[in-house]
Amino acid sequence: MRFLFTSLITLLGGTVAIAHNEVPDSIAARELDEIVVQAPRVIRKADMDVFYPSQTAVEYSKNGMQMLRNLMIPTLNVDDFSGTVKSSGQSVQLRINGRVATTEQVQSLLPETIKRVEWIDNPGLRYNGANAVVNFIVTNPDAGGAFMLSGDQALNCAWAPWYASLKFNDGKSQWGLSMNYKLTNKIGCTREYYETFIYPDGQSLTRKETPVGGYMDENRGNFQLDYSYINPDTTVVWVALSGFKQWAIASLFDGVMSLNNGFSDIRLRDYKGVKGFTPSFSAYLEQHFSHNQVIAVDFNASLYNGRTLHDYTEKVKDSGGDITNVSTSIRDCNQAYGIEANYIKKWSG
Numbered sequence: 001m002r003f004l005f006t007s008l009i010t011l012l013g014g015t016v017a018i019a020h021n022e023v024p025d026s027i028a029a030r031e032l033d034e035i036v037v038q039a040p041r042v043i044r045k046a047d048m049d050v051f052y053p054s055q056t057a058v059e060y061s062k063n064g065m066q067m068l069r070n071l072m073i074p075t076l077n078v079d080d081f082s083g084t085v086k087s088s089g090q091s092v093q094l095r096i097n098g099r100v101a102t103t104e105q106v107q108s109l110l111p112e113t114i115k116r117v118e119w120i121d122n123p124g125l126r127y128n129g130a131n132a133v134v135n136f137i138v139t140n141p142d143a144g145g146a147f148m149l150s151g152d153q154a155l156n157c158a159w160a161p162w163y164a165s166l167k168f169n170d171g172k173s174q175w176g177l178s179m180n181y182k183l184t185n186k187i188g189c190t191r192e193y194y195e196t197f198i199y200p201d202g203q204s205l206t207r208k209e210t211p212v213g214g215y216m217d218e219n220r221g222n223f224q225l226d227y228s229y230i231n232p233d234t235t236v237v238w239v240a241l242s243g244f245k246q247w248a249i250a251s252l253f254d255g256v257m258s259l260n261n262g263f264s265d266i267r268l269r270d271y272k273g274v275k276g277f278t279p280s281f282s283a284y285l286e287q288h289f290s291h292n293q294v295i296a297v298d299f300n301a302s303l304y305n306g307r308t309l310h311d312y313t314e315k316v317k318d319s320g321g322d323i324t325n326v327s328t329s330i331r332d333c334n335q336a337y338g339i340e341a342n343y344i345k346k347w348s349g
Contacts, residue, residue: 047124049073051117063148064109064136073119076134081152083107083161085134087121093130097137097236098296099284104180104222106136108165110146113138115232126296126342140174140230158185176226184218191253206260209268213254217273219247236286244278246306256317265317276306276332292346299339307331 041052051071053061061067068085069078077086083103085092094101096109118135120127127133151162165178190211197205226240250273257266280302287295307329314324 047122048118048120051119053111053114053117058111058114061111063111063150064106064114065103067109067111067114068106068117068134068136071117073117073134075121076119076132087132090131092132092134093123093127095133095135097230097232097238098135098286099236099238099298101136104163104178105224107150107163108148108167108176108178109136109138110141113141115139126344137232138230139232140172140228141169142171144169157187158183159187172229172231174228174230176228177224178226179221179223181221182218184216186215186217188214189216189251189253190214190255192255207257209255209257211253211255212267214252216252217248217250220249221245221247234288236284238282238284240282242280242282244280246275246277249274250309257314264319266314266323267317268314269311271309271311273309274306275309276304278302278304278306292348294342294344294346296342296344297339298341301335301337303333303335305333 041054043050043052051073053067053071057067057070061070065078065080065083065085068076069080075087076092077084079085085094085103094103094106096105115137118133118137120133120135123130123133145166145168147167148165149163151160153160160183161180162183163178163180165176167174167176190213192209192211194208195206197207199205222242222244224240224242226238226242228239229235229237250271253268253270255268257268259266280300282301283297283299285295285297289295309330310326310328312324312326313322315322
């Protein structure tokens with residue numbers, strides 16, 4: 001019942017937001033069944049559109065992703081279920097107070113802490129070739145804390161994304177711990193194909209693979225410890241230590257391949273998998289100065305240690321004799337460091 005009520009409110013909010021686009025830079029309100037849904041206030045700038053969330057948009061949002069969806073930004077498609085944000089079919093870069101952020105970090109935002117949302121559909125050089133950018137300008141509560149837990153467990157298979165976040169606030173500072181886990185275990189998956197090879201002498205060979213079984217795995221998760229000091233439009237400091245773990249991201253295809261040249265049917269098995277762990281450290285500093293000047297510094301360091309597996313076998317179906325047996329295991333260990341600094345100057349003209 002709560003889901004139906006939330007969906008109804010979202011639908012009503014979308015109706016009013018469409019009407020609002022016809023008269024920009026204004027606040028539109030309509031009374032529907034004793035509920036007043038108010039569109040966000042929008043300020044049009046030369047390089048972006050700035051959306052100020054309305055009170056109703058905050059009330060009917062549980063996290064930052066829902067808030068973004070309720071803003072009803074034109075051409076922006078927000079999918080809470082898959083955690084994707086796209087515009088005109090292309091991915092959108094997400095940022096929080098200027099730094100690049102993940103969808104999980106946006107989901108952990110409390111709607112009441114979002115001061116405004118900047119929509120940039122024609123990004124400049126600072127955004128590294130992004131198609132479009134959504135920048136959340138947020139504040140830290142003066143005191144207290146917050147706990148968030150969300151999950152979607154499938155009833156007919158082992159599939160579920162889970163997310164938890166814990167935050168403590170003190171003045172303009174915030175300490176946070178977040179974790180998420182994606183379960184995809186032995187989900188049924190098959191493949192089939194039909195192909196014909198023609199030799200220079202005119203002869204041909206047709207191969208057809210018929211699926212017998214198969215599955216997909218995608219068990220992964222990560223944690224993050226972070227600290228932030230936020231004084232919007234003045235100073236932003238953000239430091240985080242995180243780890244990303246891949247238990248098993250794999251696929252298995254099992255099938256029977258038949259040939260038209262009279263050769264016996266072939267039983268084939270194709271397995272591919274990746275597993276590993278990546279700890280990383282990130283830091284971001286943004287300082288505003290007089291005369292519309294900004295310096296932003298972003299630092300990232302990570303270490304990956306993992307393994308890639310691939311097993312491919314072909315056997316004669318009747319006798320079980322091996323035709324092809326290829327097994328590879330590649331260990332990968334690498335480090336990455338990066339620092340980016342931007343000086344930004346805005347002219348009022």
